[in-house]
Amino acid sequence: xxxxxxxxxxxxxxxxxxxxxxxxxxxxxxxxxxxxxxxxxxxxxxxxxxxxxxxxxxxxxxxxxxxxxxxxxxxxxxxxxxxxxxxxxxxxxxxxxxxxxxxxxxxxxxxxxxxxxxxxxxxxxxxxxxxxxxxxxxxxxxxxxxxxxxxxxxxxxxxxxxxxxxxxxxxxxxxxxxxxxxxxxxxxxxxxxxxxxxxxxxxxxxxxxxxxxxxxxxxxxxxxxxxxxxxxxxxxxxxxxxxxxxxxxxxxxxxx
Amino acid sequence: xxxxxxxxxxxxxxxxxxxxxxxxxxxxxxxxxxxxxxxxxxxxxxxxxxxxxxxxxxxxxxxxxxxxxxxxxxxxxxxxxxxxxxxxxxxxxxxxxxxxxxxxxxxxxxxxxxxxxxxxxxxxxxxxxxxxxxxxxxxxxxxxxxxxxxxxxxxxxxxxxxxxxxxxxxxxxxxxxxxxxxxxxxxxxxxxxxxxxxxxxxxxxxxxxxxxxxxxxxxxxxxxxxxxxxxxxxxxxxxxxxxxxxxxxxxxxxxxxxxxxxxxxxxxxxxxxxxxxxxxxxxxxxxxxxxxxxxxxxxxxxxxxxxxxxxxxxxxxxxxxxxxxxxxxxxxxxxxxxxxxxxxxxxxxxxxxxxxxxxxxxxxxxxxxxxxxxxxxxxxxxxxxxxxxxxxxxxxxxxxxxxxxxxxxxxxxxxxxxxxxxxxxxxxxxxxxxxxxxxxxxxxxxxxxxxxxxxxxxxxx
Amino acid sequence: xxxxxxxxxxxxxxxxxxxxxxxxxxxxxxxxxxxxxxxxxxxxxxxxxxxxxxxxxxxxxxxxxxxxxxxxxxxxxxxxxxxxxxxxxxxxxxxxxxxxxxxxxxxxxxxxxxxxxxxxxxxxxxxxxxxxxxxxxxxxxxxxxxxxxxxxxxxxxxxxxxxxxxxxxxxxxxxxxxxxxxxxxxxxxxxxxxxxxxxxxxxxxxxxxxxxxxxxxxxxxxxxxxxxxxxxxxxxxxxxxxxxxxxxxxxxxxxxxxxxxxxxxx
Numbered sequence: 001x002x003x004x005x006x007x008x009x010x011x012x013x014x015x016x017x018x019x020x021x022x023x024x025x026x027x028x029x030x031x032x033x034x035x036x037x038x039x040x041x042x043x044x045x046x047x048x049x050x051x052x053x054x055x056x057x058x059x060x061x062x063x064x065x066x067x068x069x070x071x072x073x074x075x076x077x078x079x080x081x082x083x084x085x086x087x088x089x090x091x092x093x094x095x096x097x098x099x100x101x102x103x104x105x106x107x108x109x110x111x112x113x114x115x116x117x118x119x120x121x122x123x124x125x126x127x128x129x130x131x132x133x134x135x136x137x138x139x140x141x142x143x144x145x146x147x148x149x150x151x152x153x154x155x156x157x158x159x160x161x162x163x164x165x166x167x168x169x170x171x172x173x174x175x176x177x178x179x180x181x182x183x184x185x186x187x188x189x190x191x192x193x194x195x196x197x198x199x200x201x202x203x204x205x206x207x208x209x210x211x212x213x214x215x216x217x218x219x220x221x222x223x224x225x226x227x228x229x230x231x232x233x234x235x236x237x238x239x240x241x242x243x244x245x246x247x248x249x250x251x252x253x254x255x256x
Numbered sequence: 257x258x259x260x261x262x263x264x265x266x267x268x269x270x271x272x273x274x275x276x277x278x279x280x281x282x283x284x285x286x287x288x289x290x291x292x293x294x295x296x297x298x299x300x301x302x303x304x305x306x307x308x309x310x311x312x313x314x315x316x317x318x319x320x321x322x323x324x325x326x327x328x329x330x331x332x333x334x335x336x337x338x339x340x341x342x343x344x345x346x347x348x349x350x351x352x353x354x355x356x357x358x359x360x361x362x363x364x365x366x367x368x369x370x371x372x373x374x375x376x377x378x379x380x381x382x383x384x385x386x387x388x389x390x391x392x393x394x395x396x397x398x399x400x401x402x403x404x405x406x407x408x409x410x411x412x413x414x415x416x417x418x419x420x421x422x423x424x425x426x427x428x429x430x431x432x433x434x435x436x437x438x439x440x441x442x443x444x445x446x447x448x449x450x451x452x453x454x455x456x457x458x459x460x461x462x463x464x465x466x467x468x469x470x471x472x473x474x475x476x477x478x479x480x481x482x483x484x485x486x487x488x489x490x491x492x493x494x495x496x497x498x499x500x501x502x503x504x505x506x507x508x509x510x511x512x513x514x515x516x517x518x519x520x521x522x523x524x525x526x527x528x529x530x531x532x533x534x535x536x537x538x539x540x541x542x543x544x545x546x547x548x549x550x551x552x553x554x555x556x557x558x559x560x561x562x563x564x565x566x567x568x569x570x571x572x573x574x575x576x577x578x579x580x581x582x583x584x585x586x587x588x589x590x591x592x593x594x595x596x597x598x599x600x601x602x603x604x605x606x607x608x609x610x611x612x613x614x615x616x617x618x619x620x621x622x623x624x625x626x627x628x629x630x631x632x633x634x635x636x637x638x639x640x641x642x643x644x645x646x647x648x649x650x651x652x653x654x655x656x657x658x659x660x661x662x663x664x665x666x667x668x669x670x671x672x673x674x675x676x677x678x679x680x681x682x683x684x685x686x687x688x689x690x691x692x693x694x695x696x697x698x699x700x701x702x703x704x705x706x707x708x709x710x711x712x713x714x715x716x717x
Numbered sequence: 718x719x720x721x722x723x724x725x726x727x728x729x730x731x732x733x734x735x736x737x738x739x740x741x742x743x744x745x746x747x748x749x750x751x752x753x754x755x756x757x758x759x760x761x762x763x764x765x766x767x768x769x770x771x772x773x774x775x776x777x778x779x780x781x782x783x784x785x786x787x788x789x790x791x792x793x794x795x796x797x798x799x800x801x802x803x804x805x806x807x808x809x810x811x812x813x814x815x816x817x818x819x820x821x822x823x824x825x826x827x828x829x830x831x832x833x834x835x836x837x838x839x840x841x842x843x844x845x846x847x848x849x850x851x852x853x854x855x856x857x858x859x860x861x862x863x864x865x866x867x868x869x870x871x872x873x874x875x876x877x878x879x880x881x882x883x884x885x886x887x888x889x890x891x892x893x894x895x896x897x898x899x900x901x902x903x904x905x906x907x908x909x910x911x912x913x914x915x916x917x918x919x920x921x922x923x924x925x926x927x928x929x930x931x932x933x934x935x936x937x938x939x940x941x942x943x944x945x946x947x948x949x950x951x952x953x954x955x956x957x958x959x960x961x962x963x964x965x966x967x968x969x970x971x972x973x974x975x976x977x978x979x980x981x982x983x
Contacts, residue, residue: 004804004805004807004808005805005808005809005810005813006805007801007802007804007805007808008802008805008806008808008809008813008817009805010798010801010802011798011799011801011802011805011806011817011861011865012817012820014798014857014858014861015820015821015823017839018836018839018854018855018857018858019820019823019824019858020820020823021839022832022835022836022838022839023823023831023835025835025838025839025842026831026834026835026838029838073730076726077726077727077730080723080726080727081727083723085720086720086723086724087727090972091972092727092731094968094972095731096730096731096734098964098965098968099734099735099738100915100919101915101918101919101960101961101964102738102957102960102961102964103918103919103921103936103937103940103957103960104919104921104937105921105937105940105941105944106741106940106953106957107737107738109940109944109949110737110738110740110741110752111736111737113740113751113752113753114736114737114740114752114753116753117740117752117753133733133734133737136730136734137734186826190826190828191828191829193828194828194829194830194831194922195830196830196922197921197922197941200945201944211828211830211922214830214834215830215925218834218837218926223838223841226834227834227838230830230831230834230835233828233830233831234831237826237827237828237831241826
């Protein structure tokens, strides 16, 4: 056989330089002070700074709420879209993805303007609305994909064994679609925590999310503290992916 | 001598991840021959074919093509072509371009390519399909294109990897005839891989029966059918009942509790043997006149041309019988088997012989764990010995965890009144077991052997 | 009844998703500086856009140009790198393949800001001056995984014997690659390219952190700066409307072609 496996080497090198090394640098900078000495002060500073902590708490809260709303709104939509009885064409699915082709900032700004016009004050409510609006397609699509690929004979077997449609849904469809939901959560939760521009526009800078303080620190040359904040986020990402990794390996493949 | 052998395989071996897939394979192919590699899935036949084609590099051994070793030559430089299992037609090319692929690579003039492709498509009766996309063809049509694509290059040898496996039965029968016809017309050597014994018997000049990476028997279809060399071949080719027997002396064999005349000689006296009886060779009649033994019909199924019956014989064996006449279940019948219809085979083994090492006076280690047994006087710790365990002394348990070690039912043979199983242990060792219980291939079992059933003997040399 | 309810729900969600886009489109036909106040129908903004007479001057137009060029370069590089990588990964042994797939997943799992900050630190660490090149490199970083991901399924769906069949018929490994493998992978490469292109177009955070201080703007960073200055350049409205229409037309064409191809094979 011809050794095509060596073809992965250029990409491996590329990833080591542009993915692995940069992540290591986040760790390195997070544990250094301005002059390059090892320190824990960046991390301890975060845990003693009430501003950072409350921003962190708010971000997590918004992210949880956003994720839950996306699941609640997105799951039925994905289910309907995947159900051949209700939706025969793929066009409707494309319609859900299409807004993503328009610049996210522009969409967000338009949403904010829309709220302004309707006389709705910008704040937590509008922030959540805007977030759901931005992230809903990312929840719908992976769930739709797993539901669509699901072998129909499971549901038929359950029905054959005497399960009512509602029972089939809860006992068969939902458990089998968990990988899709998981990958949806992955696509929604952490990105919500880390958005910065969107929260500024949708709340008129009233509510800061975690991403915003990372950006502020980096932009004002506080690289080490910024890196420390990014490191904390990395840890959370690591935990959530490890937690999910055991249950889903393939599902992320279905993004977009 | 080697001149007339177009292909000569010498001592070929191959392992994948420590598992020996092919073990010392030797055979030759005569020029113009239709030779079939036949065996159950996983026997190594496809690997062997892929080595000839050049997709797998052998660990050891040589592949000689017309006297030259080609084992080191990459596939695209070998003058052989392959018809792949699922055709492997190029989906982005139409029928013509698929067939022309090899010729275009040879940079032949367009005119010649066109005439050769057309001629070949005509031979496989696909003349009007030149511009069709291959996705729009039926399985049988794709098959024809795949054959044309390979043959258009006039290969020295055509390799066919289960080419008919994906077709339905009717289509398969038709294609078999066509393949045979193409082989006759082209005069090219065919090496054909299949697991379908009927197909092998129909098509081949020579059959190479393989199992577990080894060649079991090489011969013409009639040789293989009428004179299988071991119980595997007898069981795999055609229908048969395989029974334990004893060769009493030349031309006299005992099985099913009766003595029979046979035509075999040279086994010695009172030697345990395997006896093969083909169901169509058992004469059945309602009268006892001329019968060698009697039985009661247990079941009778119509099979189209003949009836297939299972008969309980007077000594408690079950025998498969095929006859044009049907006998109602419950009928008492007389049975006889003519001497030249009894195939006697030497037993490959009469008990399990396992390599073991003495641990102390009451333990040996074998099959990857320690076993309690009675180690006779005169053996010392660390002695390499053999442990003998009779086939019927190996206990099989339903749960793998309950046994001393786990295994899987790998092969089973019904011997008229009991099953003879081949068990593959978790460590890859083989055990042979006689049992009255019914197991299926692939069943996971626990294995146990009582201390008193393990007999320790010295190793020779 | 149930069906009507389901349809209703879907259309309601879609209405919500499309409301802001519609809002932009409607207000692209009026001259007012802010959206939400209608000062009469006008196509002036469209005229401004096409004549280059934009209040933001050449900045907006060059941002559009940068966005497209960066997306094109990044997508092209990613497609080549990703396809080669996918073929390599596909042929790796189980364990190394998993490791590579894990690495490949990292940029996709990482939120943009982590990718942005980490690459920013990389360029700072390597003392690499930031600008066009760093932005393109950064875009290749987060685009390539999508190419790998869309080429891999094509490799596993492919009849594994096809490549061997080409060799068997006398093609050298290079010829087999060109004449058989690449045509087979082409649909995956195209969709990977499209994905990479879109991801790059839409990116804000990564560009924001890697563009340095040379004043390089893409549409995203332009809009961000514009909005922070207070008040969006009105010409963005017709621009977005046109982009949306373009995407719409493209998608319709792709879908029509897709369904026609499907019909043809059936």
